[in-house]
Amino acid sequence: MARSTATAAAAVVLAILLIASPHVADAITCSQAVSAISPCIAYARSGVGAPPAACCAGVxxxxxxxxxxxxxxxxxxxxxxxxxxxxxVKPGAVTGIPSKCRVSVPFPISTSTDCSKIR
Incomplete structure (x- = not known):
């Protein structure tokens, strides 16, 4: 069960990635992605209150x-x-991060997202 809740955390991050973005010059790296979203981990485990400002900034x-x-x-x-x-990780907390950070996600957040189908 812990593995499926962890996958839910990845799904919310995935959702955030799919939002239209400003210009960047270089390709994204795993370390950039992990670093940006790491401030959300404590919130994703507790689900209490609002995500910290650092989490929303990372998103x-x-x-x-x-x-x-x-x-x-x-x-x-x-x-x-x-x-x-x-x-x-609490799946409900994870799925709420985009809206609590006031980030519009144009698709359902799912733990079964196939990364190869992301455009």
Missing amino acids: RSLNALAKTTPDRQTACNCLKKLAGSVKG
């Missing part, structure tokens, strides 16, 4: 980094791997 930063389809797919795959190592 916006990751959104700006993931401009192209390859960037979004790379970030998705990296974060799915990260989610497999995170224990105690």
Whole structure:
């Protein structure tokens, strides 16, 4: 069960990546994706209150980094791997991060997202 909740955390991050983004010059790396979203982990475990400002800033930063389809797919795959190592994540908390950070996600958040289909 902990693995499925960790996958839910990756799904919310994936959702954030799919939002239209500003211009970037270089391809996104796994370390950039993980670094941007790491402030959200404590909130994803507790689900209490609002995500911290650093979490929302990371969500916006990751959104700006993931401009192209390859960037979004790379970030998705990296974060799915990260989610497999995170224990105690609450899926409900994860799915609420975009709206609580006032980030519009134009698709349903799902743990079964196929990163190869992200455009």
